[in-house]
Amino acid sequence: MRFRKPTVEPLEINLTPMIDCLLFLIVFLLLATSFNHFSRLNIVLPEAEGVAMTEQLENIEVAVQEDGSYLVNGISLANNNAAELTNMLKQEVGSERDMLFVIAADANATHQSVVQVMDVAGKMGFINLNISTVMPMGQSLAQ
Numbered sequence: 849m850r851f852r853k854p855t856v857e858p859l860e861i862n863l864t865p866m867i868d869c870l871l872f873l874i875v876f877l878l879l880a881t882s883f884n885h886f887s888r889l890n891i892v893l894p895e896a897e898g899v900a901m902t903e904q905l906e907n908i909e910v911a912v913q914e915d916g917s918y919l920v921n922g923i924s925l926a927n928n929n930a931a932e933l934t935n936m937l938k939q940e941v942g943s944e945r946d947m948l949f950v951i952a953a954d955a956n957a958t959h960q961s962v963v964q965v966m967d968v969a970g971k972m973g974f975i976n977l978n979i980s981t982v983m984p985m986g987q988s989l990a991q
Contacts, residue, residue: 907950908947908948910933910965912962916957916960945974946976950980951966951969
């Protein structure tokens, strides 16, 4: 009696049902999940009625004009880059970093210009940072 040798069929894993199940799970999770839409928030900024400012003897004021140019204590800069602003601030202030740092930005100045001034002030070590504002019409400090 002659027995045949059993033939071994190649082992094959069928991934199609597993992929189908995973796709169904992904679709179910996407439909069941609620996403936060932070970009759609309506933000109403508070108005600053103002507090009487205490007079400090020394302060440094950086004005940001509408076109993005800077003035440090009324002196215009040759370039509108961070290196030039840093050099001018070092020249005006020296080694003092505890004085009041005032940013007076035009209402139509770009956000990037104001952030660049804040970034330079932070890198130089200023701790008293102030942004100038005006009080709304009809408001006074004596209320």
